[in-house]
Amino acid sequence: MNGAQALIRTLVDAGVNVCFGNPGTSEMHFVAALDSVPEMRGILALFEGVVTGAADGYARMADKPAATLLHLGPGLGNGLANLHNARRARTPMVNVVGDHATYHKQYDAPLESDIEAVAGTLGWFRTSQSTASLAADAADAVAAAQAGQVATLILPADVSWSEGAEPAAPHTPPTRRTVDESVVRAVIDVLQSDEPTVVLLGGHGTRERALRAASRIAQATGAKLFAETFPARIQRGEGVPTVERLGYLAEQVTYQLTDVRNIVLAGAKSPVSFFAYPGKASDLVPDDCKVHVLAEPLDDIAGALEAVADLVAPDVEPALQQAQQPALPSGDLTPQNWVDVIGALLPANAIIVDEANTSGLLLPTATAGAPRHDVLTLTGGAIGDGLPTAVGAAVACPDRPVICLQADGSAMYTPSALWTMAREGLNVTTVVLSNRSYAILKLELQRVGAESTGPKALDLLDLSRPDLDFVSLAAAMGVPGTRSTTAEELAAQFGEAIAQPGPHLIEAVVPTLF
């Protein structure tokens, strides 16, 4: 078999059986080889930001990597923003980036560029040097991905097309490191002190098993729980302990951590400001507060929390969220009532992809007592993640409704995700929060202390003139769409969308919070 065939077989044997792709000429043998490996599903996206975001969303829900297929340096570049988000989510992913044939690179053909330099900013990468070594390189890439990395395998065209390859056996998947008992005991000493203590949950520490253990700890010790600001995946809703997330704004975090003397990190990083602001601290750990590490992000976080809970709270049950949904609201849409509609109507077992940004600030409260669901958030702050992540989540979980709550400005980075939703018949209900501005930047322009806010500055934050019409945008890509300006309309349209299979889009015209 040729290199491409052995590569795909190796990926499938290692459990990677979905490939999101946007191929070009140098990837044609990979594309041709898809038909020789029936277990590999190929899914076309029209832009690489969709490819990479979809692979991120897939892995967050499937807990195993998808592959991507990207076309040389420009294809990797187009995918880079959502690869950044995936890196921050510690998402396992295997990028296959086609390159010129090894002997062709010397000619500096138009598409030649330094792929390795770009791939190196993401994590593991390797240029496969021969058809004979390609399958082993692929197995190494999968192993790197399974260790929580965005792994990039650069595939020269001749390495792909040449004959003589054999599939490679997968490596044993890496396991999460068990936290030392001494660390557990040291954390218990902190928890059992009289000092106000926060347990900050991140990584897989926002999954149900870890949340239940953390809740037991909190019940028994009085520690307060927070989740990191932008979890890759947090489980919540009825029957799951509800954990508040740290705020996006430094001021919020400072308020949340008032008087705290110990922060125990369970898969989270020590809190820092998302951006720097003149005269304000970057490090958000209060003065006189110590930071203790129970578990690093890639450790067995749930196991560590359970080890703590079994010692400090052996007979304590977690505090589980009761069912509690907002009443259906009425009137013109507002930042409050649209989230109440979602909270009131959220279907069972939903996956919420939350890139609602400022429009979604009130969402967590409105959905806390909704039926059990997962929430995927914008881990790396590179906007344009929502629609693609929803694609991937829906591919990973075809039996679960995906609710994509999408800010309007951010939607315009990767709108063609809608086309892939239509092509694959994905069960995604997208609600675009159309406030016709980069609302976050209007807030930030004040917060950074910029002196003047003249008309030229404000114009760069304004998405009206012309207004974007998301119903037409959806129609352009085969997704049925509606528009709502009142809570009643949104409720009716949302209810109808989630009752029907396949993708739908609702443009919700919601004023800005600021």
Place this chain on the structure above:
Amino acid sequence: MNGAQALIRTLVDAGVNVCFGNPGTSEMHFVAALDSVPEMRGILALFEGVVTGAADGYARMADKPAATLLHLGPGLGNGLANLHNARRARTPMVNVVGDHATYHKQYDAPLESDIEAVAGTLGWFRTSQSTASLAADAADAVAAAQAGQVATLILPADVSWSEGAEPAAPHTPPTRRTVDESVVRAVIDVLQSDEPTVVLLGGHGTRERALRAASRIAQATGAKLFAETFPARIQRGEGVPTVERLGYLAEQVTYQLTDVRNIVLAGAKSPVSFFAYPGKASDLVPDDCKVHVLAEPLDDIAGALEAVADLVAPDVEPALQQAQQPALPSGDLTPQNWVDVIGALLPANAIIVDEANTSGLLLPTATAGAPRHDVLTLTGGAIGDGLPTAVGAAVACPDRPVICLQADGSAMYTPSALWTMAREGLNVTTVVLSNRSYAILKLELQRVGAESTGPKALDLLDLSRPDLDFVSLAAAMGVPGTRSTTAEELAAQFGEAIAQPGPHLIEAVVPTLF
């Protein structure tokens, strides 16, 4: 003044008075400073691929750099594909990439990434280390850009917001190197030999002055002229010498260079295959053919050609293209008749942005005798360049009609360029060639010798299921659109669009050539 104000003032003083931007929080002081420098025009795009492609198109027409404003590593990543095209076009451009405050980088905040590693793949780059040095850094960046580079200035937020900056004086713009007389004489010896010789024009060698000199040389010596395959900007039409471009496919180039014994490079690179193909040569210079360099891409190419012409063809006039336009065709749209519509109706002084790809193979012949016009092409092969380049060309030349001939698949990388066209009222008529496939890849899949072409492979090259509706897409972004399926409809719609100011889009449903 603060750093941002001094930076913008320095850019303006150096002649850079347009900034295409897609800012974020770390760029807020730059945005705020725009109002303090009235000469700087800020233009918002909704995606960084539009920002960078627009700056490329602007500079190709204005012959001076625009600035871009990009948001940290993800913003640069989103812009990378069109920056690749700009690098290949040797477009002068100054990217301003906002970064975290210098003291904030140590905290590895969510948006932290290795910006320098990515910027280094493009050309000149520098992270400005202090407010005091920022303006001088900006002057250096402009000088690097003026030397034909994509220059990237990384701007930490605190360097931007701190006070105490002063504008820096611009450097003297670099001039193009004059080619040595000995080189001119050596090339003349080649041209005056009896061997079949080709003069291959590239860079500014495809502008009118160079074309006129080259035509005189060809008339006098019998040398054959070709332009490089994808010129950044080629001038053509009535009254300008018509020069055939080298083909995209290696087979075409081999045919074009049959029996050639000398290739004289005037701003072009020696011909190589765009991609490698199994068993086929990458270097397209025929056996027994010598390559001679008259002028490097950044030399004074026109001056060198004139020096040659004045010696070999002192009394010879260039062969100028006569007016000759196709008759208006009729019937269902075909790859031939749509280009005849464009050729028949092309307005005077147009700028054609050609990303028609396979649909446009017959375009050069149909437009050769049209009124004088410029053509901007996809220099780096990174698709998604057409709509943004049209934005930039229209900003640079508000009094000229811009005709954007855009393949459907490629349009979907940067569709939000349409919104910027609407916002700025740009006089761009976009014709989307809707063949509902990645037609080039269907051809390439055969050419690379892929053995199987099963249904999964073909599915990844297919843009139907669902069909894209470009009229709705345009409407979503405030651009009036129509659809044509016959030559008569296209002629009527095109005629109406070019007669009206502002942007228009026509979806021309044209079957594939293959």
